[in-house]
Amino acid sequence: MTLTLLDELLLFSGATLLVALFIGRGLAAGWMVTILYGGQLLTLLKMAALGYGGGIIASSLSFTVMGQNLSWRFDALSWFFALITLGSALLSSWFACGAWERSYAKQGGNIWLFHLAMALNVLSMLILLASGDLLSLFIGWELVSWAGFLLMALAGGVATQAAMRYITYAMAGGMAIFGGLALVYSSSGSLQLDAVLIAVESMSTTKLWLLVILFGGGFGVKMGLLPFHLWQAPAYAETPGPGSAFLGAISSRMGLFAILLVLVKLFGIVNIDSLKIPFTLIDARDLLAWIAVFTIIFPTFTAMKQNDARHLLAWHGIGQGGYMLLGVVVADAMGGAGGLLHVFNHATYQAALFMAVTAVIHRTGTADLNKLGGLVVRMPLSFMVLLIGIIGLAGLPPMNGFVSKWLVYRSLLNEGMPLLFLAAVIGTLGTILSVYKLIHNIFLGQLRVEHEQVKEAPWSMMAPMLILAAIIFITGLFPGIPLAWVASVQEVVGLPATDYTLGGVESVSGSLDMIWVIGVLFAGFGIGAVIFYSAGRSKRVHQLDNYAGGHFLSADVRYQYSDNFYAGLMHLVGGWYRGSFLWLEKSVISLIDFLSLVMQGLYRRANAEFYLLSTALFVMAWVVI
Amino acid sequence: MIPALTPELILYATAIGLTTIGLAGVVLSVHLFRMVLSLVIAEAGVNLMLVLAGYRWDAVAPILTSLGEQPAMVDPVPQAMVLTAIVIGVGVQALAVSILIRIRQRYATLDRWEVAERMDADIAATAGTPRDVSQEAPLGERPLPPIPAKRVDPSGSES
């Protein structure tokens, strides 16, 4: 059997797993695993034809079990997601080797298990991305959710609780998908993609509704859509540094990949559009859009109240997931491109932000926003990476986040959905506010006494952060590069493709050319600098030489405002945080507790014979009547 | 109107009656030994039922007395089965009584609820799990103010 490129990739990934498994003990193992990820990325680039022209590379491995044949293949969609997966894996594991590894091992962390979990995650994600039919999709899906559980649970203590909560959600999602799979199998007779495609046309609306709910809910759990989003923030935040960077960047986007593959490609947006919710004028697509929009707003405003940097970023991860789904669900040329581009952009700046915060934790030992401050003087490079990251996350012009958000807004504008547009903008503004709190509480303000001797993050951690920052800026300047891949993905998935240029998007109703916009922006900065620096040199002043209403500041007084950062806003909005989703989750758990108590009572001191007789009589009566 | 009281119907009625009395005895009684005895009654009832399955009124007991022409005989198979059923029944009851003696020695009572309670306490003790279902400590967070710490547990059975 000839080894196709896909086989090479999967074997390479398997080899990385074996390397991590067997020679993971030594400190050099980290570097070896990183190099192997690099190798995987190269083999993926060899398949670059997929990313530009489309087409399919099938794997020679396919077998039939119990009457179902399983096959694996790669197309533009899987290539695009695989590129992001391997990119973030390479940079995360590079970040993990060297200094971070030593300090993690010193704190009692198990480095071998960490590299093993990362390699397992990458392999299972590649298998999921390469799934050729619904059954291999489900197998890949379960592998990914269990590998994710391993990576989340290895930090012990709070992380294990968060991982436990995740696995219960993931199992519920998995079972919903399994139910959906069974329904599809029963109506179409086979799980091959083309057979299902035909069967979808002939499906009754109620069955299609059931399938949309099952698949949407199942994949939504992994993406952290609204009702199921509670697990994601603590789970991603508690994973050890580079692990959270990797998970935050790509792990929950697997849900979007599956939604694209199943809901968009198989069921087709037009079918979903035709599913009307009775008595209301919204249909399934609007429902998904509104879920996406609420997923943007609520997590973003929850992020604002977080006091731990990692939790703040993890909550934003959920919020940004809403943009991607919104873009994909609006499904016109620009919306689809915006949603897909946002997957790439978000992966870059989320990984950069998590790495920067891990660098701060590495140096100062804490991520608590109320125990940091003024680190810009000691860690300038990390500040710069965090700044670039938050500009991307907030979606402001020079960075790539702006391009994808602009595309999503333009599609909402073209489709004429004012309320969705408004909600998306509220989400963005909320992001800007909470993101500023992040950078202010960590890097700006008064430097604490104990952080006087803090040095810049070591080079093994700084290099991947700088590379990511560079990627963010370059793809911001030339969005054409990722847009090329996005366009080929749109063809494969069946969305209308966008006509993109190197600088941005060309369209009759207003176009965007980032090269000009950024050029003008930096020209403006130049003129501003000229005006500013024309006025001679300014004297650098110590941080305590500050206006304090006449008092003399001394080092022991804490002259920093960081706690309850948006007090004004919280006066009005504070009342709305009622944790209704948390209450919902608690009520489900207490219901199960109560039922299990009833059942145990049934078994504990129950009068067994009475039950036996009553059932026998009941059954006899039922038979006789 | 009572259906015609053919002897066959009476026998069926007694068989089913015996079984129901036995089963009701098991369900209603509290003392373990009484339950075993009512089990005996139930088995007797079912055995009668089994014999009746192959019974014919105008036939004689299925014993080959002479080689020549035989009178109409009753179906011997159920009777053979009843033999084994009775033997099994006796075996089980003997085992039951011997176990009852053991329980009497260990638990000093044969009241079924008491035995069940003691058994649960023992299982929980060997496993080392706290007994969460007890009247003294209601389950779940206490809506009321917490119980004062130093309160002696009346049942004293806490191991």
Add this chain to the structure above:
Amino acid sequence: MNGALALTIALPLLGAFLLPVLMRVSVAFGVWIGPAILAYGCWILGDLWLTGSMQPFSVALGGFAPPLGINLYADTLALLFALAAQLLGLIFWPFKLDQDSARRQALMLLLVAASTGLALSGDLFNLYVFYELTAVATFGLVAASGTSAAYAATIRYLILSGIGSVLTLFGIALIYGQTGTLNLAHLAQLAPEQLSNELGLAAFLSLLIGIGVKAELFPVNTWVPEVYATASSRLSAFLAGLVSKLALLIILRLLLLVFHQPEAAQVILILGILGVVSGELAAWRAKEMRRMLAFSSIGQLGVLFIAMALPDGQGMLAVLALALHHLVIKSGLFMLADGWGGALQRLRGSAAASPLAAGLFVLFSLSLVGMPPLPGFWAKFTLITELAGQTEPLYLMGLTVFLLATVVEAAYLFRVAAIIYQSAPQERRPDEIPKAGGLSLATAGLFGAGLIATTLLIAPVGDRLQTIAAQAQDVDLYINTVFPATPGASQ
């Protein structure tokens, strides 16, 4: 060669009764009698399984032709379960030597003989006798563990099983009264005319509940948590793993061959769903390893009942796959529970103490929950696709209950895994942390290896199961083998 089939039952019976005497003569010799008999039994069945032409055959005991005599019917399904009985008997052999080990070993031989009989027998009353034999042997073995809780559990189980046998006899009496025969093949021929009325259904239901006591059917499985918590884990592994499956096999044979009424299937489906719900939910709060495994086995058997309720034997493959998978997993888990028996909280940090056991526990839980590459997933997949094919709402409800139960199951199994992998609390001395070791760990490892082996060669195993299921479903094959076309005396 077919005569040897009867030997597999006769020899253990003979051994059971001779063992106490031999033990008194010389302990050294007596100790090896039991395992030798079982090994010989395995060899016969293994030989039949491999050389046999996969064609079922019927052995008439004592040369009497089936309608009157008792016959042993051995198709691949029955052979499989008989071989499993002998093999597991050998694996779970009570090797511990103490003063009443003779009694325990004798009872074990009795239990294995009766189980093999259950698997092979083709006559209803013969099944009843073997069923009672297993019950008595179980009482003896459970009571043998000597604690007062064990006695209490035995007596409660005895009374419940006594009522069960009363109902079974009642059913047999009804069937005999109606058809005049108790041979399954003969019944299969007569069933359509004589047993398809109300009386037939009543007979089936009393049989179902009677035998259901052993098969952990919903209302009558209240004995399960107590017996498994007090019995030795080797015995509960044998009970939960195999004996409950055999009782299930009888009901399955009855359902396939004799009773085709839809109400029968619906009753089993409802009781199955209730079993799943009660089992899984009770396990959610279980504080102790063995009790949790007991509730989990109730849940899993509920699933088997749901699978069995699929109309005209469609669920046969699912039942077979799920039963074998549960047999391997539950035996393995109970073997782990041998070392980790106590409260779940006490297990904290035992992964460090015995990493292999912890790894095995996670492997078994993953397969039980249905993680894809492991065989558990394929077994579930067959059941789910069958269930989804039905249109009646009851089956779809069964499907949803099954899926939700898996989520609850994953939650409580991995809660235990999390406790095991936690770091041990400082105040606990290392020797205090329960270690799973010695023989039971070896047996659990054996089951783990078997699981991984099936994962690797899942395709051939899948096809083999499909052939067995197809053969078991086919009713007239059963009738023809028992009554060959020419009514001559069978060989």
Add this chain to the structure above:
Amino acid sequence: MAPLELLLELTLMPLVAFLVGMMMVLMMRRIAARIQRRVGPPLFQPLYDIVKLHSKQTQVSHGLIHDIGIVMAMGGYIAAETLLPVPGMNGIAEKGGIITLLYLMMIPSLGLALGVGQCANPNGSIGIARALTAMLAYDIPLVIVIFGVAYAAGTTNLVDIIAQQQAGGFATWGAVQMPLLAVAGLIAMHASLGKQPFEIYIAPAEIATGPMVEMSGKHLGGLFVMQCFQLYTISVLYVSLFLGGGSTWFDFLLKSFLVLAIPASIAYLFPRYRTEDLLRLMWKWPVMLGLIGVAFVL
């Protein structure tokens, strides 16, 4: 559009913006003076202030980010000017629409926020927190208004929007077509200026002029320059969205000054709003008006 000519435009537009902006600052201060019955500053007072601030000997800075913050503040607006079409010069309006302009206007506030953060003064931080909350407040109605106009015009390209409005003369002005949106836009614009009733984040009494607490010398000078650009950008944006832009220079300047006169005259008559009242006001009336206006447009 020859590149040389484009380059000329890119330099001229900010320069024009600066001069007009200074005139606007002067007008604001003159109106305030007239209301408070005093004469008001001479013609070139804004220019004198800027030059004075830039020529101070002792320039105090809290670090590089403090300086870069001011540079970003000025630079952001300068870049925004090039996107605003002015009679005769379109700059790069085609290259990025209103949404890009809206985001470019956020860059200065972020830059200012960074700079103030570096000054390590709690008053400054509280001021910035309030400034960003205020931005959250006035941006929502502003976005609704922009959505309405862009959807009505079918494009986000400012040049086309102005062309459509000028096509039918007075009748096709945005304000006439969408009166409700125009009113909502006015209120939102007033708030974004940060003038009197909405200047909670400068609040001299409570937080010592908030962000400006550590700004002195060229930093304060830079903020003054930013203020000129800010007034110019917002008023010209409003004019081009609702009053049909400027067909000739005179009519363009007249409209911009008139538009700015309205908030300037209202400004000095009201005391300050608290932050949450500002939020409540902004999210109640302008949003209501905006949504109804958009409903008409749809």
